[in-house]
Each structure stands twice: as C-alpha cells, then as structure tokens.
Amino acid sequence: MVETAYLILENGRVFEGKRFGAGGEAAGEIVFTTAMTGYLETLTDPSYYGQIVVQTFPLIGNYGVIPADFESGAVHPSAYIVREWCDAPSNFRSEGDLNSFLEKEGVIGLWDIDTRALTRIVREYGVMNARISSTPELTAEEEEALEQYRVRGGVGAVTRPNELAAPSKEHRYRVGLWDFGAKANIVRELVKHGCDVTLLPASTKCERIQKLGFDGVMLSNGPGDPQDNAPVIEELRKFLTLKTPTMGICLGHQLAALAMGCETEKMKYGHRGENQPVLEVKTGRIYITSQNHGYCVKTESLPENAAVSYTNGNDGTCEGIDYTDRPLFTVQFHPEAAGGPEDTRFLFDRFLRMMDQYKAK
Numbered sequence: 001m002v003e004t005a006y007l008i009l010e011n012g013r014v015f016e017g018k019r020f021g022a023g024g025e026a027a028g029e030i031v032f033t034t035a036m037t038g039y040l041e042t043l044t045d046p047s048y049y050g051q052i053v054v055q056t057f058p059l060i061g062n063y064g065v066i067p068a069d070f071e072s073g074a075v076h077p078s079a080y081i082v083r084e085w086c087d088a089p090s091n092f093r094s095e096g097d098l099n100s101f102l103e104k105e106g107v108i109g110l111w112d113i114d115t116r117a118l119t120r121i122v123r124e125y126g127v128m129n130a131r132i133s134s135t136p137e138l139t140a141e142e143e144e145a146l147e148q149y150r151v152r153g154g155v156g157a158v159t160r161p162n163e164l165a166a167p168s169k170e171h172r173y174r175v176g177l178w179d180f181g182a183k184a185n186i187v188r189e190l191v192k193h194g195c196d197v198t199l200l201p202a203s204t205k206c207e208r209i210q211k212l213g214f215d216g217v218m219l220s221n222g223p224g225d226p227q228d229n230a231p232v233i234e235e236l237r238k239f240l241t242l243k244t245p246t247m248g249i250c251l252g253h254q255l256a257a258l259a260m261g262c263e264t265e266k267m268k269y270g271h272r273g274e275n276q277p278v279l280e281v282k283t284g285r286i287y288i289t290s291q292n293h294g295y296c297v298k299t300e301s302l303p304e305n306a307a308v309s310y311t312n313g314n315d316g317t318c319e320g321i322d323y324t325d326r327p328l329f330t331v332q333f334h335p336e337a338a339g340g341p342e343d344t345r346f347l348f349d350r351f352l353r354m355m356d357q358y359k360a361k
Contacts, residue, residue, distance in 0.1 A: 005110055006136045007052075007081065010128040010146055013121060014136050020085055021102025021109030027149050028052040028078035030130040031294065032119045034273030038290075038339020039098075043107075044070040046158035046181030047250065047292045048077045049223035050151035052130050056119050056273075058083040064094025065101045069338065071183040075105040076158065076223070079132050083115045108132050126268040127294060154223030155180045155232065155251075159202035170194035173355050176214040178204065180222030180232070180251050189336040190218065193348050203231070206238040216245040216355040219252025221334065226254035226264050226295055233258050240328060245354040247347070248330030250293055256330050257321060263301035267317070270294035271332075274340030277313030278320075278333055286313055289333035290340030296332065297321065327354050 003023075007015040009030065032054040033042055039060050042053060060082040080102060089097055102109045110132060122128070129149045131138065138146065158181040166187050172194035177187065179199050190197050198212065202222075209217065217239070226233075237259040240246065248256045254264050271291040278289045287310075297318045299308055310320030310331060320331040335344040 006133050007110060007113060007118075008131045008133055008136070008138055008146075009121065010130060011121075011125060015113050015118060016136070017081070017110040017113040019109065020099045020111055021080065022106045024108060025131065025133050026052070026079040026108045027129065027131040027146055029127055029149070029151055030054065030122060031127055031270060031272055032056055032115075032122055033292070034275055035290075035339065036274070038274060038337075040066060040069045041071050041183075041337075041339035043075045043077065043080065044072045045183060045292060046072050046076050047183075047221050047223045049154045049158050049181065051077050052079040052081060052132070053077040054081045054115055054118055054122075055083075056115055058115070059086060060084070061086040061098035062089055063091035064089030065096040065098060066091070066093045067095060068093070071185060071338075072158070075102070075107045077107065079108040079110070081110045081113050081115065081118070083111065083113060085109070085111045122269050127270065151224045152228070155202050155229055158223060160199055161201060163201070164199040166191055166197040166199065168192075168194050168196050171196055173215045173352065174198070174213070176200050176209055176212060176217045178202070178209075178217060178219050178252070180220050180229075180255070182220035182222075183334070183336065185336045185338045186218065186220060186249065189345070189348055193352055202229075204235070206235045206242075209239055210242060214244065215359060216247070216351060218351070219246065219248035219256055219330070221250035221252065221292070223251070225266070226251055226258055229255060240326065243326045245327040245351065245358050247351040247354075248328075249334060249336070250291075250332060253321065253330035253332050254293075254295060254297055256328065257297040257306075260306060260323065261301075261303050262306070263298045264295050265298055266295050267293075271312065274337065276333065278310045278344075279313050280310055281308055287343040288341045289319075289335075289344055290337030291333045293332060327358060
C-alpha cells in the first residue's frame with residue numbers, strides 16, 4: 001500500500017508525496033543536485049551528511065544498486081526526494097533496487113514530489129531546513145526544532161576511526177589522505193596513479209603525519225561548515241609549515257584556506273551536480289566539473305601568497321587556489337568524480353609532478 005507523507009519546508013511550504021525506502025520522520029538541510037546520473041555516488045557521498053537531497057533529474061533508480069560504485073560504506077543524507085523512482089531497474093551490474101536499498105539503510109525516501117517547483121523555491125529563497133512528516137502540520141516543538149536545526153559534527157561523524165592502508169601495484173609514491181569524509185574514488189584515483197595511500201582520521205595530529213614521512217598529502221572532501229573544525233584547522237596550520245606537497249579537494253580546499261588565513265562563507269544554495277562550469281584563470285578555458293558544496297572561500301580574503309586559479313562560470317566564486325610560497329594547491333570541485341565528467345583528472349598528474357619535484361631535491 002502506498003503511504004502518503006509530507007515535506008514541510010522551514011518557510012511553511014508543504015509538499016505532499018509518497019513514501020519509499022524506510023519509514024519514520026526526518027529533518028535536515030534541504031539541497032538539490034542537478035546530476036542526471038550517479039545517484040548511488042550521491043547517496044553514499046559523506047559530504048551530504050545531515051542533508052535532505054533533492055534530485056532534479058526526474059527518473060531515479062533505473063540502473064539499480066551497484067555496490068562497486070559506492071563512495072563510502074553508508075548512506076549519508078538524512079532523506080532522499082525524487083520525482084519518480086524505478087521499481088524495475090535494468091542493468092547487468094545491478095544487485096538490487098533503490099527502494100530495498102534505502103529501506104535496508106534506514107533512509108526515508110519521498111517520490112511523486114514536484115521537484116522542479118521545490119528546486120525553484122530553494123534557488124529563490126536559499127537553502128533552508130525541512131522535515132518529512134506523516135502529517136502536514138508540525139507541533140510548536142517540532143517547528144522550533146526545525147528552525148534551530150544545523151548540520152553539526154559532520155566531519156567527526158563520517159571520518160574513519162583509524163588509519164588504513166590502500167597499496168598500489170607500482171609503489172611510486174607514499175600519500176597520506178587526510179580523511180574529512182573522503183570519497184572512495186579519491187583513493188581509487190591515487191592508487192591508479194601508483195600511490196600507496198594511507199587514510200588518516202580527521203583527528204590525526206601534525207606530528208603523526210610528519211613522522212610517517214609521506215611524499216605528499218591529500219586533503220579530502222567532507223560535510224558541513226568548514227569553520228566548525230577548529231582543531232583540524234589548527235593541526236593543518238602547523239602541517240602546512242612543513243611544506244610537504246599537498247593537494248586539497250572541496251572541504252579540504254576550504255580548510256586549507258582557513259589555515260592560511262582566508263575566510264569562508266555560506267552560499268545561497270551552493271553548487272551540487274555534475275555540470276558545473278569552471279573557468280581556469282590563466283588560460284580562459286572552461287571545464288565541466290562535479291561539485292557538492294554549500295560554502296566557498298571569500299576571494300577578497302586571500303593573502304599575498306595565494307592566487308585564485310579557478311572561478312565558477314555561473315557566479316564567479318572561488319573554485320581553486322594556488323599558494324605561491326609552498327607546494328600547495330586546492331580546488332573546490334571534484335577531479336576524481338566517477339559519476340560525473342572526467343575533464344579535470346589531470347590535477348592528479350599535477351600532484352604527482354609536485355611530489356616528483358620535491359623528491360628530487
């Protein structure tokens with residue numbers, strides 16, 4: 001039997017939909033992604049921790065559930081909203097259907113929602129909180145809780161608890177991946193490039209990283225407000241004085257900027273999807289990128305030893321920074337994205353060249 005449920009926005013707008021996945025109620029920060037494929041990567045991306053994700057593409061679930069494509073071992077959004085979900089997927093790699101998968105993972109799904117209208121509201125009014133409920137009205141206590149909701153402790157909730165090795169066949173480089181919610185494909189790409197990777201918990205101290213003696217360090221993506229991670233920023237500030245070749249992605253880009261004295265700010269509705277245009281400042285070339293972030297580095301806050309390398313083609317926000325006095329560069333987008341375009345995978349080669357240069361010294 002199809003069960004009705006309601007999506008209640010913080011601004012009072014109510015959408016009626018139908019349940020799939022797990023039952024119950026959930027609250028979160030509602031965001032939308034414009035990706036046409038890669039819904040499995042979206043669901044398992046730790047950067048979506050604590051958020052209600054809306055897919056703008058109307059049909060989701062048509063190629064089923066493929067564990068090999070997961071970006072982590074869990075589903076991180078607090079709920080999932082689609083226009084239509086496919087209950088009879090067709091793909092030779094599929095190992096199940098989306099409804100059963102969400103039910104198993106305990107994640108609430110809503111379908112038959114007008115996702116176009118919902119997305120237009122978020123674009124106009126900005127990211128807001130929302131709640132999925134069995135009734136169209138909230139109690140006074142639920143309304144207050146919804147207004148006060150904030151994604152907290154995201155990095156601590158999604159980082160790995162201990163160090164883990166991921167060796168390559170070539171053993172060309174030793175790389176530490178500082179895990180703030182790392183997507184699995186970052187590890188896969190580094191291993192493909194001949195890097196023996198050691199995943200490091202977010203709580204790792206600078207002294208430990210220095211002791212391990214890596215050829216380079218990668219700063220991963222992750223969820224939430226970058227300014228909520230003061231202990232990590234302090235350790236990162238100490239680490240960056242060592243001048244070890246370092247590359248940052250997404251949250252790693254923001255944390256490095258904060259450690260270097262820059263400022264970050266929350267965006268109106270962020271960039272989420274596989275079709276975000278990015279302009280390379282030096283060449284004027286446009287790349288199509290995969291992104292998932294709701295905060296950005298304030299360009300006007302960059303110090304003298306930093307230069308913007310990429311900007312967003314739609315709103316001009318900072319998408320990359322090169323630091324001129326140390327082997328450090330960062331990007332806001334995802335060059336490793338498996339579900340999206342591969343235009344910017346050359347950045348991994350840049351990271352390798354940087355490590356080669358410093359190994360030769």
